[in-house]
Amino acid sequence: MTTQISVIVPTYNEAANIAPLYDGLERALAGRPWELVVVDDDSPDGTAQAVLALAERHANVRCLQRVQERGLCSAVHWGVQAAHGELVVVMDGDLQHDAALVPQMVEALEAGSDIVSASRFLAGQEVRGLPTARRRRLSSYGNRLTNLLLGRALSDPLTGFFATSRRLFLATLPRLQADGFKIFFDLAYHNRQATIRELPFEFASRRHGQSKLQLYVLWLLACDIAAKLSGGVLPPRLISFVGVGLIGSIFHFSVLYSSMALGAVFWVGQAIATVVAMVFNFSINNVLTYSDDQLRGAAFYKGLLLYGLIASLGIVANVSTAHITYERLQGHTFIAACTGLVIDVIWRFAVSNRLIWGRASILWKPRW
Numbered sequence: 001m002t003t004q005i006s007v008i009v010p011t012y013n014e015a016a017n018i019a020p021l022y023d024g025l026e027r028a029l030a031g032r033p034w035e036l037v038v039v040d041d042d043s044p045d046g047t048a049q050a051v052l053a054l055a056e057r058h059a060n061v062r063c064l065q066r067v068q069e070r071g072l073c074s075a076v077h078w079g080v081q082a083a084h085g086e087l088v089v090v091m092d093g094d095l096q097h098d099a100a101l102v103p104q105m106v107e108a109l110e111a112g113s114d115i116v117s118a119s120r121f122l123a124g125q126e127v128r129g130l131p132t133a134r135r136r137r138l139s140s141y142g143n144r145l146t147n148l149l150l151g152r153a154l155s156d157p158l159t160g161f162f163a164t165s166r167r168l169f170l171a172t173l174p175r176l177q178a179d180g181f182k183i184f185f186d187l188a189y190h191n192r193q194a195t196i197r198e199l200p201f202e203f204a205s206r207r208h209g210q211s212k213l214q215l216y217v218l219w220l221l222a223c224d225i226a227a228k229l230s231g232g233v234l235p236p237r238l239i240s241f242v243g244v245g246l247i248g249s250i251f252h253f254s255v256l257y258s259s260m261a262l263g264a265v266f267w268v269g270q271a272i273a274t275v276v277a278m279v280f281n282f283s284i285n286n287v288l289t290y291s292d293d294q295l296r297g298a299a300f301y302k303g304l305l306l307y308g309l310i311a312s313l314g315i316v317a318n319v320s321t322a323h324i325t326y327e328r329l330q331g332h333t334f335i336a337a338c339t340g341l342v343i344d345v346i347w348r349f350a351v352s353n354r355l356i357w358g359r360a361s362i363l364w365k366p367r368w
Contacts, residue, residue, distance in 0.1 A: 002033060003033050003034065003084040003085045004032055004034060004086060004087060005033070005034040005035070005085045005086075005087050005089060005102075006034070006035050006079075006080075006083030006084060006088045006089070006166070007025055007034065007035070007036050007088075007089045007091065007102070008076055008089065008090045009021065009038050009039070009079075009090075009091060009092070009093045010038075010072050010075035010079065010093070011040045011041070011047050011051075011093040012040070012041045012043050013044070013045045014040075014047050014093035015045045015046045015047045015050040017095050018038070018047065018050045018051055018093070019050070019054060020095060021093060021095060022036060022054055022058065022061065024099035024100070025099045025102065027100075028099045028100050028101075028102050028103055029102060032103075032106075034060060035060040035062065035083070035084055036058075036060060036062070037062050037064065037079045037082055038051045038061070038063050038064070038093070039064045039075040039076070039078050039079045040063060040064070040066065041066050041070050041071075041292075042065060042066060042067050047093075048065040064078055064082055066078065070292035070293050071179055071292040072160075072183065072292075073176070073177060073179065073180045073181075073182075073183045073186065074178040074179070076090055076183045077173060080166060080169050080170065080173075081170070083166055086165060086167075087106055087109055087163060087164070088164060088169060089102055089106070089162075089163040090160070090163070090183065090184075091160070091161045092160050092161070096203055097118065097160070097161040097201070098201050101161075101199060105118065105162075105163040105199060108197050108199065109163055109164070109165065113195050113196070114165075114194035114195045115168070115188065115191065115195070115197075116164070116197050116198075116199060117156065117161065117162040117163075117184060117196060117197075117198050117199070118159055118161035118162065118198075118199055118200075119155045119156035119159060119198040119199065119200055119201070120156050120201070120203040121143070121155040121156045122155050122198060122200040141218060142217065142221050143155070143156065143157055145218075145222075146182075146221070146225070149225055149228065150185075150188055150189060151192060152196075154188070154198060155198055156198065157182075157184070157185055157188065158182050158184070158221075159184050160182065160183070160184065161201070162184045162187075164187065168191065168194070172191060175190045175232065177224070177227065177232075177236060179235060180224050180227075181217075181220045181223070181224035186224075189228055216287065216291070219240070219243075220240070223236040223237075223240040223243065224236045226239045227239055237289055237290075240289040241285060241289050241345070241349045241352070241353075242345060242349075244281055244284045245341070245345045248280045248281040248284070249277065251273075251276055251277050251280050252273045252274065252276070252277040252341065253334075254273075255273035255276045255277075256269045256273040256333070256337060257269075257333075259272050260333075266336075267319055267322075270322050270323070270340065274319060278308065278311060278348075281348070282303070282307050283304075285352065286303070286357075290357040293357040295357070303357075306355070306356060307348075307351070307352065307356055310355065310356075311344075311347070311348050313347065320340075321340045322337055322339055322340030322341075323336070323340075325340070
């Protein structure tokens, strides 16, 4: 029987949720030909092994275990490309998305909708999965911001639970961002004329694992929106890297002016400020810009050491360029320092993206 529905589930540390997720889908989709495609980012808790064990008992279960790739959006891209079904449903593996809603989503697609999303915020819905006022405020701010860009009033434009045709998704794929913030937001943005139907669902509390929503979600969303406003010329990761650099410049100039006030000559103050800013930027980028490849424990210090060694060339270029500019402009400290910073940021982003956190990283990052 030809597969009709492919359920795509990106996972990281969801081993305990795999069996109950499958059971819920099996009950909901009884009588329909369907498959479960789990895309796991090499979870250290054995999620991939749990999926493979399930696949031994059920022929409609497949696992794509990614060893080097990371990220929710790119995981969905992989899953849809590997799917066999004409219709694809994307949902989380943490059991907060109700599998019982999937048949209604499929029926809405069959009735003519281009995209069907599950909304946590339709009238009368109580969001148990967002237990704190801070979490609810973050979602509210994010929804308002994304709706402005989408040009429509969706109650939940940041949902992670949606369905569409594989054909529409693949047609949009070349324009989607692998390092974007929310895949549904990205899909809706590039299909702003599409018919989108929202269905209410109860967003349940997590049963196992840890929530992936952190305080930096609005930062990631802002970078994603800025990337879209640039027409896709600037990727979200570069925008985040530069944004962190701008924040780091506050520390840079604070140290620079303080050093000069204490009697240091310009080039000494610039060198000290550059090193301080380098450590700050590395630490913040590790959390924000490269959250999917975040370095922890010993790997963090190895990464910092490697970053410092490689970026030393950038520091030399920074200080040299800034000093030359300072002398030629006869003491314009701010302009001279900015000139050096621009050279440094470009160099560090290229190095970081390639060798520290990227797929071609020479830094061994154990996942267990």
